[in-house]
Amino acid sequence: MSSPKTVRWGILATGGIAKTFTKDLLVDPQTRGVTHIKHTVVAAASSSSQSRAEQFLKETGCPASAKAYGSYEDFVKDPDIDIVYIATPHSHHYQNAMLALEAGKNVLCEKAFTVNAAQARELANKAREKNLFLMEAVWTRYFPLSVYVRELVTSGRIGPVARVLVDNSIASDPEAAFSDGKHRLVNPDLAGGALLDLGIYSLTWVFQTLYHTQDEKTRQPPKVLAALKHYGPTKAADEATTMILTFPRSEEAGGEAHAVATTSLRVATMPGGLKDVPGIRIQGPQGEIQVFGPAYRPERTRLVLKDGTVEEKEWPQPGPGKGSGWYNGFGGGKNAEGEGHGMFWEADEAATAVVEGRKEGKYEGLDESVLIMEVMDEVRRQGGLRYPEHIETTKYPTHV
Numbered sequence: 001m002s003s004p005k006t007v008r009w010g011i012l013a014t015g016g017i018a019k020t021f022t023k024d025l026l027v028d029p030q031t032r033g034v035t036h037i038k039h040t041v042v043a044a045a046s047s048s049s050q051s052r053a054e055q056f057l058k059e060t061g062c063p064a065s066a067k068a069y070g071s072y073e074d075f076v077k078d079p080d081i082d083i084v085y086i087a088t089p090h091s092h093h094y095q096n097a098m099l100a101l102e103a104g105k106n107v108l109c110e111k112a113f114t115v116n117a118a119q120a121r122e123l124a125n126k127a128r129e130k131n132l133f134l135m136e137a138v139w140t141r142y143f144p145l146s147v148y149v150r151e152l153v154t155s156g157r158i159g160p161v162a163r164v165l166v167d168n169s170i171a172s173d174p175e176a177a178f179s180d181g182k183h184r185l186v187n188p189d190l191a192g193g194a195l196l197d198l199g200i201y202s203l204t205w206v207f208q209t210l211y212h213t214q215d216e217k218t219r220q221p222p223k224v225l226a227a228l229k230h231y232g233p234t235k236a237a238d239e240a241t242t243m244i245l246t247f248p249r250s251e252e253a254g255g256e257a258h259a260v261a262t263t264s265l266r267v268a269t270m271p272g273g274l275k276d277v278p279g280i281r282i283q284g285p286q287g288e289i290q291v292f293g294p295a296y297r298p299e300r301t302r303l304v305l306k307d308g309t310v311e312e313k314e315w316p317q318p319g320p321g322k323g324s325g326w327y328n329g330f331g332g333g334k335n336a337e338g339e340g341h342g343m344f345w346e347a348d349e350a351a352t353a354v355v356e357g358r359k360e361g362k363y364e365g366l367d368e369s370v371l372i373m374e375v376m377d378e379v380r381r382q383g384g385l386r387y388p389e390h391i392e393t394t395k396y397p398t399h400v
């Protein structure tokens with residue numbers, strides 16, 4: 001057996017998810033049975049100060065040799081970085097990812113990939129032109145639970161998927177939690193709102209069961225009908241969005257399929273933290289797959305078949321032990337004793353691709369990321385939600 005290849009990461013931004021991701025990245029991959037790669041962090045950058053980057057490296061337990069930068073521009077020039085992880089707000093992904101790609105770096109960029117499809121297309125073109133790896137960091141797609149669900153779908157056990165119902169909603173008491181309107185979840189200057197932050201996961205489940213699993217040559221984009229409620233205090237961000245998607249499919253493949261994808265900052269998928277609510281239901285003529293837990297980090301599945309079969313599975317995240325702290329955009333919590341957060345799966349995929357010379361993620365390629373951005377563009381068009389021009393633009397560089 002050959003020794004594992006070490007992939008050298010640079011972390012761009014030092015906020016909440018950058019910390020969680022970096023801690024997961026530094027968990028020994030062997031704790032999840034991964035032996036062909038290792039991860040290390042060689043640099044981190046903060047747009048506010050070098051000392052903030054230093055603090056970040058210390059807090060997350062990065063090697064003492066990792067370099068701290070007080071500017072993204074200087075950071076992307078670091079020759080020791082193999083791949084950059086971008087963890088800024090949505091509004092900044094386009095500018096930051098373009099900066100890294102222009103500097104010749106491979107990129108893993110947080111969700112939502114960009115503000116709109118035009119920006120996503122430009123990034124995909126740039127990565128292809130420069131022969132670099134680029135992937136949207138939709139971590140959920142890389143969970144073993146998601147792999148299992150997609151395999152169940154393609155196995156045909158529930159028959160051709162006829163309908164998917166997904167909710168990803170967090171009752172966050174928005175006026176209390178984000179009263180000054182500056183938080184990235186409600187701030188239009190940061191492309192805030194439920195759709196781009198949480199609705200992307202509802203769409204992820206719809207796409208990974210009704211689109212990704214279909215024949216690449218014949219699958220077609222869905223038609224979309226949307227209702228979008230603006231968040232009162234800032235007006236220019238959505239508080240709740242509901243989408244009906246119609247996927248055209250040949251009669252042989254099961255005929256037209258429907259999906260309802262919902263998201264809200266005000267009501268909850270799991271009220272009071274109640275765990276026995278399947279926020280995700282994938283339905284076919286022979287039965288359905290139910291998925292429990294938040295749509296972004298589900299923990300349990302149930303397969304229910306027409307013949308009475310019921311198969312339940314738990315999907316705890318492996319390593320690193322001691323209930324490591326995690327963060328979810330609203331504050332955070334603790335993983336169960338012995339669990340990691342689960343962001344290492346997407347990191348493993350990105351690192352593996354870099355080592356193998358692949359340029360896209362295997363469970364969501366760039367065309368699919370662009371298509372999902374197109375769906376969100378259409379939802380925002382129907383709902384009358386447009387962000388400020390300086391963050392919708394494809395002009396690069398632009399000050400954000």
Ligand SMILES: NC(=O)C1=CN([C@@H]2O[C@H](COP(=O)(O)OP(=O)(O)OC[C@H]3O[C@@H](n4cnc5c(N)ncnc54)[C@H](OP(=O)(O)O)[C@@H]3O)[C@@H](O)[C@H]2O)C=CC1
Pocket residue numbers: 012013014015016017018045046047048049052087088089090092110111112137139184190197296327328329400
């Ligand atoms: N996969 C997941 O589970 C999660 C993903 N996310 C995604 O990660 C991204 C970041 O979210 P999160 O970590 O919660 O955000 P935070 O606000 O906690 O952090 C964002 C960081 O971006 C940098 N930044 C650069 N410019 C700005 C700016 N103008 N305003 C604010 N921050 C700026 C800052 O770091 P610095 O000053 O050091 O450069 C800041 O700390 C979003 O795209 C979000 O959707 C968020 C939560 C969970």
Ligand SMILES: O=C1OC[C@@H](O)[C@H](O)[C@H]1O
Pocket residue numbers: 197198296328329330
């Ligand atoms: O990606 C995310 O997943 C967890 C949510 O709580 C967070 O707001 C979002 O950005």
